[in-house]
Amino acid sequence: MKHLIYILFAAAVVCTASCSKPKSANSIQAQAQAVDAVERLVAADSADTMAMHNEILKAEAIRSQYQQGGDSIAAEDFDNTFRETLLQKSPRLAKILLTKKE
Secondary structure, eight states: OHHHHHHHHHHHHHHHSOTTSOOOTTHHHHHHHHHHHHHHHHHSOTTOHHHHHHHHHHHHHHHHHHHHTTOHHHHHHHHHHHHHHHHHHOHHHHHHHHSOOO
């Protein structure tokens, strides 16, 4: 059931994407992995900063696999879905993680 929710969410994201945007064969998988990464991050104990840092590193490793594999479109799809999902699931955490430090 959990995987069905990820697939439906990824399909919704793909359906709302612009038609002129380039596609990747790995985009749906990347989006589903981004949703899963956010779920794990949000589920981590906020007092356990090492666990949260570990989940962020895991998410970056997934994104890096697409980037290093030459699939920058899937890497971008992972990033966008990660951001959008984090904003929906935990706006407070999103504000902390997605705000650039000057």
